[in-house]
Amino acid sequence: MDAWHFTEMPYPHLPDNSTIPGIRVNLPNKHLDPKVAADLYNRYLDEHLLADELGLNCMLNEHHQTATCLDVAAPLSAAILARQTRNARICILGNPIANRANPIRIAEEMAMIDCISRGRLDCGFVRGVPYEVFGANSNPTMTLERLWEGIELVQLAWTSHDGPVNFEGRFWHKRTINIWPRPYQQPHPPIWITGSSDKENIKKTARHGFTFAMFLQPHEKVKEMFDAFRESSPDENPNLKLAYMPLVYTADTEAEAEEGAKQLSWYLHAKTEAQFRNPPGYVPVSFNVNALKGKYSGRTDAVRSQGMDYLREQGVLIYGTPDQVVQQIERLQNLLGGFRHLLMMQQAGFLSHERTVRSMTLFAKEVYPRVKHLGIDVPERKVA
């Protein structure tokens, strides 16, 4: 099992939730003090350097126009980590390619980072969360189509070495593609994709040999999606390409663990105004019909309003003493049928540097050695 440290790099010092419309999209940036932001950036990057020293990998993501995530351009922080870390793999999860105008620039950025890191980049692509359609001024329909065409174009740029080539797609026409540098890894960095409920998309991810990641979902749901992936994967061991992210807090005592876990769950309570959550066309018609019928599942207000015991039972939140964390990870691995990559949101909200460092260190020293062997065995095949 590979363990990855992650924080969304939040700016949590906000006015009371009741006095602001929401955290995402339309929270004015006058609420951000650049000096505090500077300290936070450097602190979160220091925590990633610690992850590298502790033998963990580093995961980054990118969000726009939100206090939940200061990492507005993940290639920048990935470049910093490429330069400052030695052993860790660095995963951007992911480049919001359906909301960006030029996949060739993404291909160039990734190739440069791959070279600086000497081949330690894992490159994720996402369609972008619904509320970022507004800031991106992008078309909320056809985001999946743009995602896949964008990936095709990036792969073409990464793997063409004989001079300029052209690409005439549905969403992008690019001529004279000839990127410098080329990627370090051959044929190119591993590709990851995220998802939550679109089984067709998950199966396509499997067939392409990409890694599939899910975040903060109830374990039944995750098992269902992981099984869909396994059924479609041509690999002997599909579990090597599966990734899941819970919130993770490891502490010396149960009481301390509960305190830290409470602070981590800040992330689940981020407020977004209703009109930003479901731009027209972002989800299929059938999905909206189900929502109107009250059948909407997934990381919803229902999950958000549950207590920590429920979240822990569901596998969304893992916390406790090292023994307890080991036991919860073993349980999750069993429930999900095995997965190689444990992506751990070990910092969120107001969780302080001291607490974060202590949790990371305890995890690396007293949990990780006992769970490293998990998730990488070839899964049993279902009897046909």
Add this chain to the structure above:
Amino acid sequence: MDAWHFTEMPYPYLPPQDSYTSDRVNMPNSVCDPKIAADLYNRYLDEHMLADDLGLNMMLNEHHQTPTCLDTAAPLAAAILARQTSKGRICILGNPIANRSNPIRIAEEMAMIDCISRGRLDCGFVRGVPYEVFGANSNPTQTLERLWEGIELVQLAWTSHDGPLNFEGRFWHRRAINIWPRPYQQPHPPIWITGSSDKANIRKVAREGYTFAMFLQPHEKVREMFDAFREASPDDNPNANLAYMPLVFTGDSEEEAAKGAEALTWYIKSKSEPQFRNPPGYVPVSFNVNALKGTYSGRTDAVRRQGLDYLKEQGVVIAGTPDQVIAQIRRFHELVGGFRHLLMMQQAGFLDHAATTKSMTLFAKEVYPAIRDLGATQSEAA
């Protein structure tokens, strides 16, 4: 005078020059060995960190599809330096905004770097060199118009703090602009623009209060353009907003300096095919008429073919022992009527790490203290 270290971060290990027609645009990347590229990136970044230690500032640029410049996304290198250095200013010169699709993303990247660096970013914008129009698939006409509208949009994003707003321009329509983070510097990082011969543009740069930079041009030309800037500038001391880049090599001896300078001229000799140098509409009609008449001036084949003595006389190359470098800088400074920012290409081509760091260190210790007073006072009236 502020001195800035610069390298275009070249990948110089190319096939023999007579076996290909262009460095830029269509040199296949099969020529690029990623392991060597990795070593070069890390070496060039180490040299920037040395610059910071030595009390110099750091300048970066961005080019695409060319071994002359591995820094294909300057914001990445700037982010690294923002994080790894603590004293020097970091100038991206510049973001090729007329060739990029989304100025809002540039505004976000720059704000993030400005915060990480705690306010040490100088943010340059360029229209993009002609040969990069092809890889960018951008319109070679109206690049200046896109440059200025892009800057207007970035400034709007940087200076708006009360929630989402819109921008309906000629080239960009953007709604719900509300960047997080905001820049560290108030009202925003200083803006720089490059140019070489468009006086109307230069005067506009001056009126906006931006810094104007020129590179590797004969001193007469630089004088002419700097004078145009000074005439139009509302500032008491316009020279504080002027920048010039020569190739610079400081050696223990004249022989060593000549060797270093020769190595630096690799940059001037890079090859691009004629069809890439002048895409239709990139320059005004009058310019092309002059070119056909044979009166085309600027950094041309003529300059490229000249020897080191000529290049030194013109101020394109500054090289020698520390005393000689001091004298050349003072001379150039006087010839062009004064300027504050000395941008120094101290590495190019095959100039190796040892030679580069030695030159940088000699400059910082034995030249810089003697020229710091230059450019700090008002120029003589024209």
